[in-house]
Amino acid sequence: MNVSTRNTPAARSTYRHGDLRRALLDAGIELARQGGPDAVVLREATRRAGVAPNAAYRHFANRDDLLDAVRAAAVASAARFMEAELARVPATGTPTEQAHARVRAVGAGYMRFAHAETGLFRTAFGGRFTVQRVPDPAMGGATGRNPFEHLSAALDDLVTAGALLPARRPGAEYLAWSTVHGMALLAIDGPLRGTPQQMLDVLGQRLLDMVERGL
Secondary structure (H helix, E strand, O other): OOOOOOOOOOOOOOOOOOOHHHHHHHHHHHHHHHHOHHHOOHHHHHHHHOOOHHHHHHOOOOHHHHHHHHHHHHHHHHHHHHHHHHHOOOOOOOHHHHHHHHHHHHHHHHHHHHHHOHHHHHHHHOOOOOOOOOOOHHHOOOOOOOHHHHHHHHHHHHHHOOOOOHHHOOOHHHHHHHHHHHHHHHHHOOOOOOOOHHHHHHHHHHHHHHHHHHO
16 A cells, blocks of 8 residues: 655644644744745645644634734844844944944844845735834844834934934934835835845945934
8 A cells, every 4th residue: 555645744623732823823924934924824824833724713813813923023023133233233432333333233134134034024014014102012022122112212322322413303213214114125126126135235334324314
């Protein structure tokens, strides 16, 4: 008798090996990483988790519910990219130099995330992500701050250091964010798509120069 093998586990009605919600979320994150938000499908997530489709409804009411959780995880991933850049800021220099370096680190981390995790970037910022008055903890990185909070804190540091006039602080995060986001979109979905990464890195640094001068 021939015995066939399968690349995926057989579906089962109960999940016996850990946290099913986490397994479904991990599957959804991987789907988003590969294909952006449109690729996050509840049935495919259950198939990857090795459970029957109905089992997912104990944890996610519908596909949008799963996508919201995946989006929160994607936003948190962006925050961690920013934190990695912030960790590289030298602990030397004047307060003004330090503040400028943190602003640049936040912007550089955002663009690096867009290039390295394009599917998650589209998922994080291409849909219903909003700047909430009460931030969702699930969208925070290792420090608990989401990307918008990192940017806001960096701009506040500029004010504290005397490098940004308090009168120019209100709304500055929206202007800086839209500028960097625009460059990221041009690079991954627009006319700059396919540009060598070295050139994109140079353009990114010049863009951050412009942001700093414009604040």
